[in-house]
Amino acid sequence: EASLDVVTRAELPPVIGDTGQMGQVLLNLLQNALYALEGKGTLTVTTGKRDTHVFFSVQDTGSGIEASVLPRIFEPSFTTKPPGQGTGLGLAIAYRIVQDHGGRFEVQSAPGEGSTFTVLLPIPPTSFPSVRN
Numbered sequence: 001e002a003s004l005d006v007v008t009r010a011e012l013p014p015v016i017g018d019t020g021q022m023g024q025v026l027l028n029l030l031q032n033a034l035y036a037l038e039g040k041g042t043l044t045v046t047t048g049k050r051d052t053h054v055f056f057s058v059q060d061t062g063s064g065i066e067a068s069v070l071p072r073i074f075e076p077s078f079t080t081k082p083p084g085q086g087t088g089l090g091l092a093i094a095y096r097i098v099q100d101h102g103g104r105f106e107v108q109s110a111p112g113e114g115s116t117f118t119v120l121l122p123i124p125p126t127s128f129p130s131v132r133n
Contacts, residue, residue, distance in 0.1 A: 001039070001040060003041075003042050003043070012047060012048070012049055012054045013049065013054060013123050014124075015054055015101075015121045015122065015123060015124065016101075016124050017101045017121065018097075018101075021097045021100075021101075022097070022101070022121075024093065024094070024097065025094040025097050025098060025119060026045075026056065026058070028090035028091065028093065028094045029058040029094065029117050029119075030043070030045075030058060031090065032090060032091070032117075033058050033059075033060035033062065033115070033117075034060075035062075035081070036060050036062025036063050036064070036114070036115060037060055037061070037062040038062065038063070041060060041061035041062055041114070042060070042061045043058070043059070043060050043061075044057075044058075044059045044060075045057070045058055045059075046059070049123075050120065052122060052123055053103070053120040053121060053122055053123060054120070054121055054123060055118050055119060055120045055121070056118070056119055057116055057117060057118035057119070058116070058117050059114065059115070059116040059117075060114045060115055060116075061113075061114040062114050062115065063111065063112065063114075064109045064110045064111040064112055064113050064114050064115055065080075065107075065109040065110075065111070065115055066111055067110075070107065070109065073091050073107070074091050074092055074095040074105070075088075075092060076088065076089060076092040077089065077092075078092075094119075098119055098121070101121055102121070102122045103119060103120050103121040103122065104119075104120050105117065105118065105119060105120075106118040106120065
């Protein structure tokens with residue numbers, strides 16, 4: 001049986017972005033994690049702040065990703081799923097959205113040990129230098 005854990009590390013500063021698009025990124029990551037779990041294991045969603053970024057990560061204890069495949073996972077139309085079960089667009093779209101928001105992905109995975117996808121988004125400056133004429 002699969003379980004879900006949600007961990008929030010601290011109150012997070014706001015970031016600038018489109019909530020609908022970020023929701024799509026999270027949904028794509030959750031769908032992939034659930035697929036990797038194959039009905040058993042743990043899916044953990046974590047949020048936090050690291051240096052000048054806020055992050056959310058989706059970690060699963062599923063099948064993991066082969067090292068030879070990792071460089072291709074964000075390519076459009078690339079999928080490891082059987083025909084008819086995936087288009088290979090979810091991670092490509094998520095990657096583009098995160099880049100458009102000035103963010104980046106970190107991915108850790110090992111076969112048989114699961115995967116962690118972390119999205120880091122920049123915290124906007126709280127003050128701007130004064131403009132002199």
